[in-house]
Amino acid sequence: MQVHIPLVKTVDNSYNIEIAPIEAMHFETKVAIITNPKVAGLHLGYLLSKITAKELYIITVPDGEEYKNQDSVNIILESLFNHRFNRKSLLIAFGGGVIGDMTGYVASIYQRGIDFMQVPTTLLSQVDASVGGKTGMNNSYGKNLIGAFHQPQSVLIDAHFLQTLPQREFGAGVAEIVKMAVTFNEDFFIFLEEADLSNKEVLQEAIKKAVQTKAGVVAQDEKEHGLRAALNYGHTFAHVIESQTSYTGFLHGEAVAIGMVMANRLAVKLHLMSEDDAQRVVLLLEKYNLPTTYKIANSESFYETFFLDKKSTDSHVTFILPVGIGGVKISDTIEKKLVLSVLDEF
């Protein structure tokens, strides 16, 4: 299956997301593949059998969210300057969301911006992180607090890489697929309830639907002035959970699964979602062994941590709330008391 999804960004920019086995290609420029030691060991041979360039470089950075920082960015920049990359050179992000976000960020600041291509190797990055042009890195204050909007030149989604994906990471990817369905597409949610994602064709169909959903949202609101914020469903809570567990307790998708359950509890209290629908989401997440609960030691301090999120302003926290299944509402006027009462339940 080969699907081209043109993502119209601005008048002078659009790009293709290709869901298919990677085809052979040659670049008449300098190209650097940015990856980590693990992905390189598993899959670089496959990628190198497809991609050639006038000059090709491989740069690896340490594997893991805790290395999505200035040190790793500096490793990449140093190599590019050392090998005299110029404005016509190309970067290829080859790995999961961490590699994609950092490579995109480097591409956005290297000589005021060069091209990059996404070749995501995890389910999570295939359905979410690689699409939309959000790039960035973490610092001591939190996740993705430094970054830029910088769209890739293209995204190549090849199911080949998922064969070696550990079951837990697969589940983390499913969490983001569920996110798109709950907020934007009830039919897609029903499809997922009935689907067997271990079947390769069914999985590919799910990836396609998720990417189409995301691309559609981003095309309407690239810089997150409105609608795009809905894609942060579950994330307001997830970022606090990840921060409290030092980004090591849960995979990002797992934290999002818990975050969606928390957002749903808030939506139920506000009569935006029925108990039944909230339960359907929990069941779907459990089908993929995703966590749906988290022990909150102190609701007040959990709440305070919301304010480090980019979506929060001085005194308001923005919540993305499901409206039934397939609908979504963005609100920054939820009373603190109500939020605390939800947190107290966990």
Added chain:
Amino acid sequence: MQVHIPLVKTVDNSYNIEIAPIEAMHFETKVAIITNPKVAGLHLGYLLSKITAKELYIITVPDGEEYKNQDSVNIILESLFNHRFNRKSLLIAFGGGVIGDMTGYVASIYQRGIDFMQVPTTLLSQVDASVGGKTGMNNSYGKNLIGAFHQPQSVLIDAHFLQTLPQREFGAGVAEIVKMAVTFNEDFFIFLEEADLSNKEVLQEAIKKAVQTKAGVVAQDEKEHGLRAALNYGHTFAHVIESQTSYTGFLHGEAVAIGMVMANRLAVKLHLMSEDDAQRVVLLLEKYNLPTTYKIANSESFYETFFLDKKSTDSHVTFILPVGIGGVKISDTIEKKLVLSVLDEF
């Protein structure tokens, strides 16, 4: 005189460049003024008498091109995170080109981009650096090699700040004014030949003409795919000179003055410019005590340093050449031998 120059950037973005005494304004957001100790000592009182905000912060970084680096960027970022700046907050760049470039760069990467305003305090930054959205910092490989295109929300050009400007820095600003005239506007060049820029009204007129010229070019080619590169007239040479003198021997505008003379020598050899016109440029620069020559120890190594410039590709150096006075040509096919013969003359 109050001049509004709408700079149409993309479909959804334009901003005003105001050449006038700053008017009182109040912001209902968090605002940080980024400046250096010297400018703050001289002019912060004046600025604070005009600008108020819900929460106002002042951040200073060390003064000078050698501090336009990651350390200074980190000082600014740390303060913003510490005071919980959010996506609605505003940065104000208050100083010369170094402050403007770094503040713009921080604004481009802080939480994937926030607003910033330029209040340039040197002639050079008023006529050139503050207009056009180029932001960045230096690293060990050279100048402005890390950065982004990020347009300011507005630019306030107030001649008040020029009263305390040392004569040498004033001359450095004149060099960039001469640059605009030579490449784009012969009438403007003649105006400058006859003008007395120590007269405040005449100076303001010259600033206006220079800003109009630059804004017109940037509006046509924001990301420097073509025409905008012409604004680098003199800069290909200047960057090498600045690099060789460790950014301390000359002010940027002084290096540009020498660079223009070098570019003119190349243009004369290519029969693009007459000896007479080349001499007129030298005379105009000397009128403001600008340097017009530089001792090149080794032409080969001078030439090699061109390749670290962002405008250069693997094997070609891009030269901006005047065509008479008021015209410009961009070429990346000049023979190395010819360039060396020009360098040998210095």
